[in-house]
Structures are given as C-alpha cells and as structure tokens.
Amino acid sequence: MIEEPPTTTQRSAEVERRRAGELARPLTRPAGPIAVYDTVTDGMTGWQFLRTGRWLAYTAAAILFAIICLFLANWQFDRGQQASADNAVVAANFSAEPVPIELALPTLGSYDASQNWQRVSVTGVYLANEELVVRNRSNSGTNGFEVVTPLQLSDGSVFLVDRGWVQPSPTDALNPDSIPRPTSGTVSVVVQLRPSEAPLGTGSTTGNQIQSITLPRIQQTTGGDLYTGAYGLLNSQAPAAEAGLTNTQTSMxxxxxGTHISYMVQWLFFALLGFFALGLAARKVHRELNSDDPEERERASARMRKRARKPFTDEELEDEEIDGFLPLTRWGLSSGTGTGSVAGKTVGPTAAPRVVSPAAPRMALKQDDDAGDREQGD
Incomplete structure (x- = not known):
C-alpha cells in the first residue's frame, strides 16, 4: 500500500514535534560533557588539578605577566607625571617677563630644565657672516630651514638666536629660499630659551648648513666664547627685523x-586579563574532570537551557542554510543519551542526531524521508 505524501501542514507539525523532542531516536553517545583523559589529571576531582606542576606553572606565568604589566603601567604613570611637570614649567615661563641673560645664564654652559621656554632679553650685534641654516625643520607640515644667527654681546661672548623658519627654494629643495639679512648695528632681542639639541643625522651638508643645533659641536667649529647650554628662539626685536621669516613657535x-594615563590603564587591564584567562581555563578543566558529578551535570543542563533561549545568531543561520539543520544543543537538548529540556519540558533519553530549524523544514524532512525509505528497503 502506497502512503500519501505528508501535506505542508503535517510537515510543519512534525518539525515542531522534533523541536520539542517528541520524535526522538536512540543515541549512541552519552549525555553531558565528555570527560577528557589526561595522564596528569587522571582520577582527580574538584580543584585538585590546580596543585599539579602544569597548573602551578600556568599560575606563575600569570603572576609574572601581571608583574610586567604593573611595571609598564608604573612607567607610563611616571611619564604622565613628568609631562604634567613639564607643562607646569612651560606655563610659568612662556609668557613671563623677560630676564636679562646675565641673570638667566650666569656662565656659558648654564641651563636648567626649569628654564625651558624662559623669556630672556639680550643686547648685541648680529654676526651676519657666520649665520647658520638648520635643515629638515617642519613648519605647518612643510619641511624647510631654520635660520640661526650668532649675536655677539658687549663682553665678546656669542649667543645663538633662531630668527625663524624659511621655506625651500622653488628651484632647489636642498637650499633655502631667499633669507632676509639680520638687522645691522646694535639690537635688543627677547628670546625663549631652548636647550642644546642632540646630534642628528649623518648626511653631508654644504656651506653653512647644519643638521641640528648642537651647541658644543658648533662651538668646536666656530670657536670663541659661545653659550653652549642654551640658544634662543626669537620672540621680539628692536629695531624690528626685516620681514621674510616665520616664527617657529607662536603658541605655548x-x-x-592623557595618552600616558590611557596607556597606564590599559596595562592594568592586561594584568587583570591574564588572571581572567587563567580562571576561564581552570573552569573549563574543572567542568571536564567533574562531568560525572550530579551537581556539575545539573549546572551544565542549566547552561544549555540558557543558551537555547537566545535568538539565532548570523553564524547559526548560515550553518542552517548550508546543512539544513542545527545541533540538538541549540534547543537545550543533549547530544547524547540522557535527558534534555526544551521550553521548560524535560525530555527522555535521546534525541535525533540533528534537529531541523524552522528556516529549512523541507530540506531536513526530505533527508529523514530518504533515510526511512532506505530502512524499509533493508
């Protein structure tokens, strides 16, 4: 006798019954977590595995990682403190009344970090023939040159003044554009102190070009009584300087x-993250070793039921579209012999090796019908 094919309504009803676990097949796998065999932790229960050499090493590694993170966090904290102190010095000096150079720099090598950006007044005569040009100086995102001119004081000592920035020549990027000559005769300038720079670059220079304002090196080249502790960025001048140079620093x-504080917080977070990862790993091993414990099995069932109440993810929908079914655990059913629960209903031992999702009932049911036909043929 040939049976009538099921109608769409019957197929949908069967799908719902499968979702509820009412059309179950015998399973060959045990329910719940499967214990993992490990020669180190074999036979252990509870949290005994934490006393093994392996887990003591894991714990030591987490502690060492945390110590390194704390060291780096403290380093970033110190850098933030130093940046705050530097900002306080600049704020106090940047707009303060100028101090005569004789008081600010009593000797040629004098300079202290607390004098950064201090305003100093100097009177002397520019030595135009000994002017220097510093290469690769950026201004508003454009590389150019800074013009440094020696200013000779009445006592014969020489103080370097950075008169400003000039763009490269339109026809030769390796040389500056036209540089206005410094004011002749005696001038009074107000400058802001900057420390001698570290040597920079090894490229060859031509003429009066230099790579950095490294005062001791310049002193060796030019000779004389040169101030080697600091030089000055021109702030103002009397009589006024000829136009053509751009001030290198117009704002404080x-x-x-905040960047250093942010990095400090990140390193503290990483220190905690190491212990968090260790805890997750220990919890996983604890669940595997204690999978036969009734209390652990009950907790595993509760977690499975909780996962079953969540909406379908994009990944699950994609898997269902390809395979035509989703695992039993998606509905809170065990993948092996034992009991499961769907929507608060306890199901007896078993379940089909797969459960059809509502998105593709026809494909899954056809696969079940084909399997039934094969069984009848046998």
Whole structure:
C-alpha cells in the first residue's frame, strides 16, 4: 500500500514535534560533557588539578605577566607625571617677563630644565657672516630651514638666536629660499630659551648648513666664547627685523598627559586579563574532570537551557542554510543519551542526531524521508 505524501501542514507539525523532542531516536553517545583523559589529571576531582606542576606553572606565568604589566603601567604613570611637570614649567615661563641673560645664564654652559621656554632679553650685534641654516625643520607640515644667527654681546661672548623658519627654494629643495639679512648695528632681542639639541643625522651638508643645533659641536667649529647650554628662539626685536621669516613657535607647547594615563590603564587591564584567562581555563578543566558529578551535570543542563533561549545568531543561520539543520544543543537538548529540556519540558533519553530549524523544514524532512525509505528497503 502506497502512503500519501505528508501535506505542508503535517510537515510543519512534525518539525515542531522534533523541536520539542517528541520524535526522538536512540543515541549512541552519552549525555553531558565528555570527560577528557589526561595522564596528569587522571582520577582527580574538584580543584585538585590546580596543585599539579602544569597548573602551578600556568599560575606563575600569570603572576609574572601581571608583574610586567604593573611595571609598564608604573612607567607610563611616571611619564604622565613628568609631562604634567613639564607643562607646569612651560606655563610659568612662556609668557613671563623677560630676564636679562646675565641673570638667566650666569656662565656659558648654564641651563636648567626649569628654564625651558624662559623669556630672556639680550643686547648685541648680529654676526651676519657666520649665520647658520638648520635643515629638515617642519613648519605647518612643510619641511624647510631654520635660520640661526650668532649675536655677539658687549663682553665678546656669542649667543645663538633662531630668527625663524624659511621655506625651500622653488628651484632647489636642498637650499633655502631667499633669507632676509639680520638687522645691522646694535639690537635688543627677547628670546625663549631652548636647550642644546642632540646630534642628528649623518648626511653631508654644504656651506653653512647644519643638521641640528648642537651647541658644543658648533662651538668646536666656530670657536670663541659661545653659550653652549642654551640658544634662543626669537620672540621680539628692536629695531624690528626685516620681514621674510616665520616664527617657529607662536603658541605655548603642551605635552599630552592623557595618552600616558590611557596607556597606564590599559596595562592594568592586561594584568587583570591574564588572571581572567587563567580562571576561564581552570573552569573549563574543572567542568571536564567533574562531568560525572550530579551537581556539575545539573549546572551544565542549566547552561544549555540558557543558551537555547537566545535568538539565532548570523553564524547559526548560515550553518542552517548550508546543512539544513542545527545541533540538538541549540534547543537545550543533549547530544547524547540522557535527558534534555526544551521550553521548560524535560525530555527522555535521546534525541535525533540533528534537529531541523524552522528556516529549512523541507530540506531536513526530505533527508529523514530518504533515510526511512532506505530502512524499509533493508
């Protein structure tokens, strides 16, 4: 006798019954977590595995990692403190009344970090023939040159003044554009002190070009009584300087303190993250070793039921579209012999090796019908 094919309504009803676990097949796998065999932890229960050499090493590694993170966090904290202190010095000096150079720099090598950006007044005569040009100096995102001119004081000592920035020549990027000559005769300038720079670059230079304002090196080249502790960025001048140079610093510089604090917090988070990862790994091993414990099995069932109440993810929908079914665990059913629960209903031992999702009932049911036909043929 040939049976009538099921109608669409009957197929949908069967799908719902499968979802509820009412059309179950015998399973060959045990329910619940499967214990993992490990020669190190074999036979252990509870949290005994934490006393093994392996887990003591894991714990020591987490502690060492945390110590390194704390060291780096403290380093970033110190950098933030230093940046705050530097900002306080700049704020106090940047707009203060100028101090005569004789008081600010009593000797040629004098300079202290607390004098950064201090305003100093100097009177002397520019030595135009000994002017220097510093290469690769950026201004508003454009590389150019800074013009440094020696200023000879009445006592014969020489103080370097950075008169400003000039763009490269339109026809030769390796040389500056036209540089206005310094004011002749005696001038009174107000400058802001900057420390001698570290040597920079090894490229060859031509003429009066230099790579950095490294005062001791310049002193060795030019000779004489040169101030080697600091030089000055021109702030103002009387009589006025000829136009053509751009001031290199028009606003008060401020170091970013927030970045260092942010990095400090990140390193503290990483220190905690190491212990968090260790805890997750220990919990996983604990569940595997204690999979036969009734209390652990009950907790595993509760977690499975909780996962079953969540909406379908994009990954699950994609898997269902390809395979035509989703695992039993998606509905809170065990993948092996034992009991499961769907929507608060306890199901007896078993379940089909797969459960059809509502998105593709026809494909899954056809696969079940084909399997039934094969069984009848046998």
């Amino acid at each position: 510089p401020v170091e970013d303190v």
